[in-house]
Amino acid sequence: MSEPRGSAADGAGAGKGSQPPEHVHGPGCGTHDDGPQDFDPGALISGRGLRVARRGRTIISDIDIDIRPREIVTLIGPNGSGKTTLVRALLGLEPLDGGAIRRADGVRIGYVPQRFDVDRALPMTVERFLELGNGERKARIGDVLGEVGAVHVRSQQLGELSGGELQRVVLARALLGDPPLLVLDEPVRGVDYVGEAELYTLIGRLRDERGLGVLLVSHDLHVVMAASDRVICLNRHVCCSGVPETVAQHPEYVRLFGAETARAFGVYHHHHDHRHDLAGAPAPERRDGGLP
Amino acid sequence: MIEPFLVRALAAAIGLAIVAAPLGSLVVWNRMAYFGETVAQASLIGIALAIMFEINLTLSVVLITLAVAALLIVFARQKVVPLDSILGLMHHGALALGVIATSMLTGSPVDLVGFLFGDIFAISKEDLYWIYGGGAVVLAIIAWLWQPLLRVSVHEELAAAEGVSRNVIKPVFILVLAVTIAIAMKIVGVLLVIAFLIVPAVAARPFAATPERMAVLAGVVAVASVVIGLGLSVNIDAPGGPSIVLTMACLAGLSLVYAAVRQRG
Numbered sequence: 206m207s208e209p210r211g212s213a214a215d216g217a218g219a220g221k222g223s224q225p226p227e228h229v230h231g232p233g234c235g236t237h238d239d240g241p242q243d244f245d246p247g248a249l250i251s252g253r254g255l256r257v258a259r260r261g262r263t264i265i266s267d268i269d270i271d272i273r274p275r276e277i278v279t280l281i282g283p284n285g286s287g288k289t290t291l292v293r294a295l296l297g298l299e300p301l302d303g304g305a306i307r308r309a310d311g312v313r314i315g316y317v318p319q320r321f322d323v324d325r326a327l328p329m330t331v332e333r334f335l336e337l338g339n340g341e342r343k344a345r346i347g348d349v350l351g352e353v354g355a356v357h358v359r360s361q362q363l364g365e366l367s368g369g370e371l372q373r374v375v376l377a378r379a380l381l382g383d384p385p386l387l388v389l390d391e392p393v394r395g396v397d398y399v400g401e402a403e404l405y406t407l408i409g410r411l412r413d414e415r416g417l418g419v420l421l422v423s424h425d426l427h428v429v430m431a432a433s434d435r436v437i438c439l440n441r442h443v444c445c446s447g448v449p450e451t452v453a454q455h456p457e458y459v460r461l462f463g464a465e466t467a468r469a470f471g472v473y474h475h476h477h478d479h480r481h482d483l484a485g486a487p488a489p490e491r492r493d494g495g496l497p
Numbered sequence: 498m499i500e501p502f503l504v505r506a507l508a509a510a511i512g513l514a515i516v517a518a519p520l521g522s523l524v525v526w527n528r529m530a531y532f533g534e535t536v537a538q539a540s541l542i543g544i545a546l547a548i549m550f551e552i553n554l555t556l557s558v559v560l561i562t563l564a565v566a567a568l569l570i571v572f573a574r575q576k577v578v579p580l581d582s583i584l585g586l587m588h589h590g591a592l593a594l595g596v597i598a599t600s601m602l603t604g605s606p607v608d609l610v611g612f613l614f615g616d617i618f619a620i621s622k623e624d625l626y627w628i629y630g631g632g633a634v635v636l637a638i639i640a641w642l643w644q645p646l647l648r649v650s651v652h653e654e655l656a657a658a659e660g661v662s663r664n665v666i667k668p669v670f671i672l673v674l675a676v677t678i679a680i681a682m683k684i685v686g687v688l689l690v691i692a693f694l695i696v697p698a699v700a701a702r703p704f705a706a707t708p709e710r711m712a713v714l715a716g717v718v719a720v721a722s723v724v725i726g727l728g729l730s731v732n733i734d735a736p737g738g739p740s741i742v743l744t745m746a747c748l749a750g751l752s753l754v755y756a757a758v759r760q761r762g
Contacts, residue, residue, distance in 0.1 A: 327708060
């Protein structure tokens, strides 16, 4: 996003010691310049002092993050705040320029990427997609599709699915690997308002039933409030973190999301910068219609 | 009794058709048609170099094709000019350089036409060994890497996160594409190679529900087009390679019309 905003945030970050400590919880906030830290032994995945720079420009820096079992952590921040870069770094897709990541032994990550645009030139049924690369999964496909509420699409082509159905199918593929940790990058993109609430309910249920740790990426706190145990507000560095209610009132968060936060809580404001194909075409109207 | 040159032409084109079907499907799925077009036309530079230094034509074409592919990958790293514009630049630049080099070296524009559109009726026994040997290697590699290739085609990032090494898969794919272009050159020429790859895959798409069926159906379309196209070529005395490609294009056109009608109905 805009440079002045970023540098102002850095300045505020340096003065974070003055902020009331009771408003800030969890690791990764205000502790990263105290020298190297030990990794959290109970975490599925931990990052300490993570830094990624591209072409001389720092994308993220000084990031400390932990995700523990049965915990839903939401990463939130404006567009361009480095959320996707951080997720990619944690997945090992983005080389680090500083810091270190530690995965607990044997932790596999189920990944649901941000944009799952299916090229219709490639004919592929849901079933074939789910067993792709691992034919032994075939026997469990029905169960997992049931778990995500998408049994009915099993024999359909990927290209014919709605945004919400596609998300569930990609989620099902992630679950077929029995991962202890699930990473979902903007899972509600291209999903309508009702589908969004359902998706978060589903993620909460998966956490309860499977005991998963979950890292969610969102650009808007309001909608994910109910689902998250902990929120990390990111703007190239960790601005603040803690339980959702606390972060929502944190000065850094209010400054970053000022105009939107000023509106009634629960309003869904969508930054439209993505595709409109497939079933996503009518979605913006439905969203707007949902605004009070 | 069929003439031996016609038997060799049929054998060469059918061999290429079988290899081209799965490879062409992958090119279509990965939206690499223009990329393939560019590297194929750059192979003309390889032909010029082979004539100049009197080295093996196939080897020279493979090496130049790979070099151009590598250059394209480097160019794609910059973000100020879109990739399709770079491909347009490279494609015409390589074609221009190739045409100048080959016509200066061979001294006659007649040879150039052979390189551009192929000279399928001049296929020798030795060419057939190259086509079947190279084709078998390409098919074996595609079969071996089919699952990871499909996963990268569906979603590159997801495949990478799941542990598919795209840093291996993509270069290998470009390598087999380069080899295929080299062996296809004598049959259909540098201008029609990519059509030979992608047009059967396009024709097959509306009738395929799985990637494998699309690849197999593309092979059927390609082989049928070879037989019909060469028959046409012999009967009306038309150039062989273009006749095959024209047949493929007609079948693909019919297939797309069918798909459009089905969509409306």
